[in-house]
Amino acid sequence: MARKKSTGSAGSEPVSKADARRVPMREFSRSLPMSLLRAREAVMRHFRPSLRDHDLTEQQWRILRALSSIDAIEVTELARVAFLLGPSLSRILRDLEARHLIERKVVKADQRRVVVSISARGLRLIEAVAPSSEAIYAAMTARYGARKLAKLQEMLQTLESCLWELRVGDKRDAEPSAS
Numbered sequence: 001m002a003r004k005k006s007t008g009s010a011g012s013e014p015v016s017k018a019d020a021r022r023v024p025m026r027e028f029s030r031s032l033p034m035s036l037l038r039a040r041e042a043v044m045r046h047f048r049p050s051l052r053d054h055d056l057t058e059q060q061w062r063i064l065r066a067l068s069s070i071d072a073i074e075v076t077e078l079a080r081v082a083f084l085l086g087p088s089l090s091r092i093l094r095d096l097e098a099r100h101l102i103e104r105k106v107v108k109a110d111q112r113r114v115v116v117s118i119s120a121r122g123l124r125l126i127e128a129v130a131p132s133s134e135a136i137y138a139a140m141t142a143r144y145g146a147r148k149l150a151k152l153q154e155m156l157q158t159l160e161s162c163l164w165e166l167r168v169g170d171k172r173d174a175e176p177s178a179s
Contacts, residue, residue: 046140050132054125059084059092061129064101067118068126072105075114101125 028034044058051061062082067073073081079089093116096102101122107113118126141149 043140046136047133050129050136053132054129056125056129057092059088060096060101063089063092063096064118064122064126067102067116068123070117072115072117074107075104075116078116096122 025031047061048058051058056064059082062084063078066078066082075089075093076086078084079086082089084092093102093104097104099121100119103117103119105115105117107115144152
């Protein structure tokens with residue numbers, strides 16, 4: 001059955017609903033942000049059960065992983081490297097500190113600045129999750145291929161660098177986003 005065309009405003013050609021919804025953009029499913037979000041979801045769906053088993057959220061794990069590779073970091077820098085907004089990070093740090101997984105210290109030279117580090121208990125938790133995490137990586141590597149996975153990592157790093165240099169739009173483009 002043919003779709004009936006509705007008429008546009010006076011003097012214009014008839015317009016179908018499908019035509020009226022078309023915008024001069026690529027298909028939604030082919031947008032780069034959506035492709036990256038789908039890929040992220042495909043990856044994270046394998047890690048979430050392990051994180052849940054250890055009573056961790058994805059964001060908490062991201063913070064602990066970032067802290068496990070350094071001695072200490074200022075909160076503002078941690079927000080940047082973990083791609084979290086300040087208010088979310090504050091809440092997550094409060095929860096991690098209550099569980100004794102991190103330690104916060106005020107910088108003596110500037111009482112407004114705070115540095116965060118992972119605690120011994122936090123490191124033990126990382127060590128407990130690591131075997132499961134590495135097993136998931138091994139399964140993904142076996143399924144996708146070590147060469148392809150390395151190439152994907154390289155391509156994503158190149159894309160990130162290239163787009164940071166592009167700097168289209170305003171300052172808000174540099175903030176983490178869920179869109």
